[in-house]
Amino acid sequence: MSCYYPLIGLPHGITSSVCYSSHTLNQRAGSSSIPHQHAxxxxxxxxxxxxxQLRGCHPVGAPGDVVVTSAELGLAPGELVVCVxxxxxxxxxxxxTELPLPLSKRIDxxxxxxxxxxxxxxxxxxxxxxxxYPVRMAELSHxxxxxxxxxxxxxxAVGTNLVCVVNLCRRVDDAVHSLECFNAxxxxxxxxxxYRSNSCCLIELDxxxxxxxxxxxxxxxxxxxxxxxxxxxxxxxPSMSVEHTHPPTELFWEHDRLPGSRLLKASWxxxxxx
Amino acid sequence: MSSRLRTVKATLGRILYxxxxxxxxxxxxxxxxxxxxxxxxxxxxxxxRFVAENTLALLRGEPVEVxxxxxxxxxxxxxxxxxxVCTDRTxxxxxxxxxxxxxxxxxxxxxxxxSVYEAASEPELxxxxxxxxxxxxTPESVWASVHGNFGGIVARPGESPDQHxxxxxxxxxxxxxxxxxxxxxNRATLYFMNACRSAETVEVLLTxxxxxxxxxxxxxxxxxxxxxxxxxxxSFRSHLPMCRPQVFIExxxxxxxxxxxxx
Numbered sequence: 298m299s300c301y302y303p304l305i306g307l308p309h310g311i312t313s314s315v316c317y318s319s320h321t322l323n324q325r326a327g328s329s330s331i332p333h334q335h336a337x338x339x340x341x342x343x344x345x346x347x348x349x350q351l352r353g354c355h356p357v358g359a360p361g362d363v364v365v366t367s368a369e370l371g372l373a374p375g376e377l378v379v380c381v382x383x384x385x386x387x388x389x390x391x392x393x394t395e396l397p398l399p400l401s402k403r404i405d406x407x408x409x410x411x412x413x414x415x416x417x418x419x420x421x422x423x424x425x426x427x428x429x430y431p432v433r434m435a436e437l438s439h440x441x442x443x444x445x446x447x448x449x450x451x452x453x454a455v456g457t458n459l460v461c462v463v464n465l466c467r468r469v470d471d472a473v474h475s476l477e478c479f480n481a482x483x484x485x486x487x488x489x490x491x492y493r494s495n496s497c498c499l500i501e502l503d504x505x506x507x508x509x510x511x512x513x514x515x516x517x518x519x520x521x522x523x524x525x526x527x528x529x530x531x532x533x534x535p536s537m538s539v540e541h542t543h544p545p546t547e548l549f550w551e552h553d554r555l556p557g558s559r560l561l562k563a564s565w566x567x568x569x570x571x
Numbered sequence: 572m573s574s575r576l577r578t579v580k581a582t583l584g585r586i587l588y589x590x591x592x593x594x595x596x597x598x599x600x601x602x603x604x605x606x607x608x609x610x611x612x613x614x615x616x617x618x619x620r621f622v623a624e625n626t627l628a629l630l631r632g633e634p635v636e637v638x639x640x641x642x643x644x645x646x647x648x649x650x651x652x653x654x655x656v657c658t659d660r661t662x663x664x665x666x667x668x669x670x671x672x673x674x675x676x677x678x679x680x681x682x683x684x685x686s687v688y689e690a691a692s693e694p695e696l697x698x699x700x701x702x703x704x705x706x707x708x709t710p711e712s713v714w715a716s717v718h719g720n721f722g723g724i725v726a727r728p729g730e731s732p733d734q735h736x737x738x739x740x741x742x743x744x745x746x747x748x749x750x751x752x753x754x755x756x757n758r759a760t761l762y763f764m765n766a767c768r769s770a771e772t773v774e775v776l777l778t779x780x781x782x783x784x785x786x787x788x789x790x791x792x793x794x795x796x797x798x799x800x801x802x803x804x805x806s807f808r809s810h811l812p813m814c815r816p817q818v819f820i821e822x823x824x825x826x827x828x829x830x831x832x833x834x
Contacts (some may be wrong), residue, residue, distance in 0.1 A: 318651045318804065320778075326744035326808050330780035348617050360779070362752060406591035408744055408812060413691055414750045422716070422828045425820075427750055444627070447622040447703050448716050455713055481632075481661060527713045529827075536712040536828040543701050543718055548626050550606050550697040557630070557696045564632030 298403040298535035300411045300429035302380040303463045304365060305497040306372030307417065308464075309528065311459075313372075314539035315380050316414040318362035321402045334406050338383050341365060343378045344495045346393040349469055352378060375497050379430075379465060380413070396467045417526060420535035428541065431524060435467040440520035442476075442544035443513065443565045444542050448525035451508035453545065460508050462498040462521040470494040474518035478502075479570050481511040484552065486570040494519060513565055522571065538551070584813040587588035593812035604727045605699040606738070607683035608658030609764045611793065611817050612643065612667055614677040616829070617710060619667045621685055622703040630696075638725045642732060643670060643680050643730040648791035650732040651680060665707075681721070681764050681793050683720060683735075685726040686748040706819070708829040721813045722766045724791070733794070737790060739766040741810045748806040749776065749834030751818070760800040761808075761816040765790055773809040777801055 299323065302315045317339050320332035336359040341352045351482040352370065369377055382400040383389065389397065401411060416425040449458045460477055476498045478488045487506070492498035498521070502516075515524060527538045549557035585596040613619050621641060628635040636659045645649040652673070656665050670677065684700040705714035723738030753759055763773050765788040775784040775796055783805070786794035798805070807814045820830040 314753055316750065318747050318752070320804065322750065323745055323747045326746040329746060330774075330776055330806065330808060332748040332778065332806055334815055359604070362717060374753075406588055408593050409747075410590075412750055414752065420832075422822070422825050424830045424832075425751065426832045427834055444662060447624065450714055452714065454711050480636075527716075529711075531714050533711050534827040535825065536708070538705075538713050538715045538716060540703070540716040540832075545629075547701050548624065548629065548699055550601070550699045553696040560696075561630050563628060568632060 300431050301396070301399055301435055301465060304367055304372070304378045305381060305461060305463060306316055306367050306374050306376040307461070308499070309457070311417055311419045311526070312366055312368045313365040314364055315359060315364055315418045316364045316416065317521040318381060319357050319359040321404055322411060323515050325405050325407055335402050337382045337400055338385055338387060339363050340383050341378050341379045342381060342396055344469060347469065347471060348394055350394055351389055353388060353393045358571055371495070375499050377463065377496050378425040387452045390397065392450065394469050413459055416540050417537070419528060419537055420534045422537060423541040424537050426539055430463065430465050432467070434520055435465045437520050438466060438468065438470060439518065441562055441566055442519065442521045443515040443545060443562045444508050444523040446507070446512040448540055448542060449502060449507035449510060449512065450547040451504040452529045454529050454533055454536070455527060456506040457528045458502045459526040459528070460500040460502065461524045461526065463524065464492065464496060464498070464519050464521040472518065474516050476500065476514060476516050478512055478514050478521070480509065481513045484533045484568055484570050487512065515565055516565060576827060589799055592710050593721070597637040597736050601725060604725045605685050605698040605700055607724045607726065608702065608703065608722035609683060609724060609766045610682050610684065610704050610719060611762050611764065612670065612680040612682055613706055614674070616672050616706055616708055617762055620705045620714065622705065623663050624700065624702060625658065625662065626698045626781065627688055628661045632686055638690065639663060639665065640685045640687065641665065641682050642685065642726065643682045644791045645680055646733045648742050653732065667722040679758065679762065679793055679795060681722045681791055683722065683726060684827045687728050697821065706829060706831055711828045712827045712829065715831045717817060717831045717833055720815055720817065725765055734743045734768050737766060737768045739812055741771065742767050742778045743769050744811050745814060746806055746807060747814045748804055751796060751834060752804060753801050755802040756822065760795060760819045761798065762793055762795050763788055763816045764793045764813065765811065765831055767811060771809055773807055773811065773814060776808060778804040778806055784811050796802050
């Protein structure tokens with residue numbers, strides 16, 4: 298399964314970055330102790346004027362890597378650029394309506410999700426995770442999203458929780474969706490945030506709002522990957538955390554994944570709110 | 572394609588490519604069980620806690636009483652103790668400081684999460700507990716969060732603490748190279764957990780192909796190595812189907828910050 302790598306613009310002086318390397322993630326070892334290398338190009342696309350626009354292309358040496366940051370691209374909060382690995386010297390269309398399919402670095406059937414390192418820097422510290430946006434998700438023009446709040450923090454050291462829902466559609470799409478955040482127990486709507494396809498929807502929640510949970514996030518119009526950033530209070534030495542939540546399918550084993558996810562989503566998508 | 576043909580095709584795929592499956596191709600007797608990832612406890616930092624999901628409450632969209640059981644194992648995979656919490660909340664943050672109070676010398680351990688419901692409310696769907704661990708370096712730090720990564724450890728209500736069905740399988744040797752570039756001014760601590768039935772060896776290689784450490788890890792146990800001053804990537808050679816350590820990054824210039832991620 299090949300993947301896209303989203304680079305997002307964030308507030309509070311947070312810089313995000315994507316580090317993409319030339320090596321295969323997992324492979325049969327055989328007698329080798331060196332990972333297989335791929336000389337590729339990393340193409341960067343953002344949406345503008347109703348089309349994808351090529352914003353740059355970086356050769357990835359073999360061995361080697363490329364780091365792209367939101368600061369060098371001047372991304373505004375919520376703005377999204379997609380990093381797409383493609384074969385070296387591919388002639389890229391400058392403003393396509395559909396993103397090129399990303400190259401896979403798999404060389405055999407070794408189990409792996411094709412990830413890159415997504416990193417977030419703030420006040421001299423950084424936090425990273427291995428992430429990706431699967432092509433099969435990006436090919437969905439419609440879908441639903443239900444996520445919960447296990448990563449929201451309300452401890453005394455917490456200044457801000459930032460929920461970032463990344464949505465990516467391979468075919469350019471101007472649809473506007475809304476992300477609803479509500480209290481699960483009281484079914485009380487806390488916030489509604491509109492967002493476009495191929496952007497990152499941001500919701501900022503302070504420690505008090507997080508403590509008043511449990512909170513649910515839902516969208517009836519699009520899929521997405523929620524990333525939770527927690528930042529320390531400005532008067533304390535800096536510390537931060539970044540992680541994404543498991544999608545509902547991950548709460549069930551194999552054949553029960555889809556039926557379980559459908560049942561769970563139906564309970565929360567159908568909930569009437571006050 | 573008819574559903575019968577799809578089933579036959581999927582079964583054939585599992586037989587032909589079972590060498591690439593992280594778990595046993597045909598798990599048996601899973602009814603009534605819950606399946607857990609393998610999680611890491613650290614006793615050498617300020618605090619560790621765990622966020623447990625209440626699957627039935629999430630399914631129904633309403634409070635449902637659940638008994639969360641966390642079962643801890645030492646570095647060699649031997650049962651240490653259980654910790655239980657009853658709640659009806661969708662997610663419960665469980666403080667693991669009782670373990671620190673009882674075993675203050677315990678630097679690290681693994682644990683699994685099992686949930687038990689009243690028989691009448693048991694969901695028919697097979698629950699997979701993937702949870703979230705949170706680690707705090709100092710009382711003035713935010714918690715560094717990481718989700719469950721891999722496990723396939725089956726626990727059934729009423730079974731003794733040393734009776735677990737381990738679905739992960741030793742496979743042919745893999746070379747796993749995470750996409751994280753290590754920086755020379757950071758200290759990285761890598762924790763390798765073994766969810767397979769057999770003791771496994773992990774070779775840690777500084778790319779390209781320079782040996783750094785060799786760890787032997789018992790089933791349900793954990794091994795650890797420290798990396799300092801390295802600039803570049805790491806590879807891991809092992810027979811584990813998913814040799815993806817949990818990595819902690821520290822920078823002595825920022826003593827309150829701790830970064831954690833799964834590779």
